[in-house]
Amino acid sequence: MNVPPGRKATYIGGSQYRRNAYGTNHPLAIPRVSLATELIRAYDALTPSEFVHARKAADFELEWFHTAEYISAFKKAEALGRVSNQVRQRHQLGTLENPYFDNFFTIPATAAGASIQAAEQVIRGRIGFNPAGGMHHARPDKAQGFCYFNDTVLGIMRLRREGWRVLYIDIDAHHGDGVEAAFLDDPEVFTLSLHMDCGYAYPFTGGQLCDSSAIGHASLNIPLPEGTNDAEYRLVFDAVWQPVLEGFRPDAVVLQAGTDMIFADPLGKLGLSTQGFLGISQTVIETSPVHGDGTPRLLVTGGGGYHPLVLARAWTGLWALLSGRSLPEMLPAAAVAALRSVAWDMDEDEPHFEQLFNSRVDVLSSIAVRPEIHRLIASVQQHLLIANLP
Numbered sequence: 001m002n003v004p005p006g007r008k009a010t011y012i013g014g015s016q017y018r019r020n021a022y023g024t025n026h027p028l029a030i031p032r033v034s035l036a037t038e039l040i041r042a043y044d045a046l047t048p049s050e051f052v053h054a055r056k057a058a059d060f061e062l063e064w065f066h067t068a069e070y071i072s073a074f075k076k077a078e079a080l081g082r083v084s085n086q087v088r089q090r091h092q093l094g095t096l097e098n099p100y101f102d103n104f105f106t107i108p109a110t111a112a113g114a115s116i117q118a119a120e121q122v123i124r125g126r127i128g129f130n131p132a133g134g135m136h137h138a139r140p141d142k143a144q145g146f147c148y149f150n151d152t153v154l155g156i157m158r159l160r161r162e163g164w165r166v167l168y169i170d171i172d173a174h175h176g177d178g179v180e181a182a183f184l185d186d187p188e189v190f191t192l193s194l195h196m197d198c199g200y201a202y203p204f205t206g207g208q209l210c211d212s213s214a215i216g217h218a219s220l221n222i223p224l225p226e227g228t229n230d231a232e233y234r235l236v237f238d239a240v241w242q243p244v245l246e247g248f249r250p251d252a253v254v255l256q257a258g259t260d261m262i263f264a265d266p267l268g269k270l271g272l273s274t275q276g277f278l279g280i281s282q283t284v285i286e287t288s289p290v291h292g293d294g295t296p297r298l299l300v301t302g303g304g305g306y307h308p309l310v311l312a313r314a315w316t317g318l319w320a321l322l323s324g325r326s327l328p329e330m331l332p333a334a335a336v337a338a339l340r341s342v343a344w345d346m347d348e349d350e351p352h353f354e355q356l357f358n359s360r361v362d363v364l365s366s367i368a369v370r371p372e373i374h375r376l377i378a379s380v381q382q383h384l385l386i387a388n389l390p
């Protein structure tokens with residue numbers, strides 16, 4: 001990778017992510033942030049001055065978006081060691097989808113606090129990266145799609161308190177529905193989500209181009225067909241990104257960088273490679289508005305991603321881009337050991353285990369562009385004209 005040196009970026013992390021939340025029988029019961037951090041540290045690519053410990057969000061901060069009743073349900077459950085039936089029904093907590101786990105309030109409240117910290121880093125002139133964030137489905141009083149507190153909304157709200165206009169770009173495989181809904185009444189926040197068409201993927205409703213707002217509102221949904229590959233995604237992305245950026249003129253960009261858009265993901269049905277993921281991220285980084293010294297005004301969160309080895313590699317590459325580093329393709333021995341230590345019976349890229357971005361699963365991505373992609377782009381361009389963006 002070739003990246004300009006000297007970008008100022010801060011990684012928000014913490015020891016609490018070493019424990020696996022979500023119990024044992026859940027797509028998120030895998031090492032994620034901890035493994036990515038281990039890989040980054042194995043590369044010696046994180047200095048003490050780039051690292052900030054995540055803090056728990058204060059109640060008043062959570063209340064920017066969530067109801068007091070919802071917040072108190074978490075605290076009661078954590079104290080009680082379980083979720084009551086009433087809370088389960090009222091808030092969708094303690095269900096199969098959104099299970100109870102130890103430190104039930106502390107863990108999501110810390111992931112939420114970390115996105116507020118990331119926003120504060122951006123306000124101070126650095127890029128802020130919260131890999132534990134990106135919980136884009138959560139609602140004010142309801143958990144949804146493995147998401148408890150919507151740290152993404154809270155991070156955007158922190159930037160809004162500076163009076164900044166914010167462009168949110170969500171490249172997670174799933175529709176960023178919770179974030180879109182949160183800002184429907186705020187014309188100073190534009191939400192742009194590229195995702196698996198909800199006709200075949202979670203959340204199975206909304207997220208269509210026709211659900212995007214027209215004049216005076218600011219959201220754009222791009223539903224993608226199954227198997228969308230690097231070349232197809234790039235064409236669609238290029239058709240929307242620059243027009244939205246130039247039409248909306250944000251003061252800052254927030255990127256939700258879920259890795260479930262990568263081909264090998266067990267819950268995702270798109271066909272991108274890790275390089276495809278990083279290429280889109282790089283464009284967002286390079287085109288975001290900048291501070292006086294050229295550092296992008298950019299908040300980045302994690303998001304979905306259910307293949308731990310792919311996720312750790314992708315976020316290591318993302319951190320390299322954010323912090324202006326070039327990493328050698330061959331993994332350091334400590335990184336190989338960290339990847340090998342993961343119990344993952346879906347790992348099929350053993351022959352390429354010692355490389356960072358050229359695993360077998362990446363080589364399989366097709367490069368042909370299907371006619372339906374050209375039709376999608378034509379519809380999007382028509383919609384952008386109607387929405388009065390240049």
Ligand SMILES: [Zn+2]
Nearest residue numbers: 172173174304
């Ligand atoms: Zn997702």
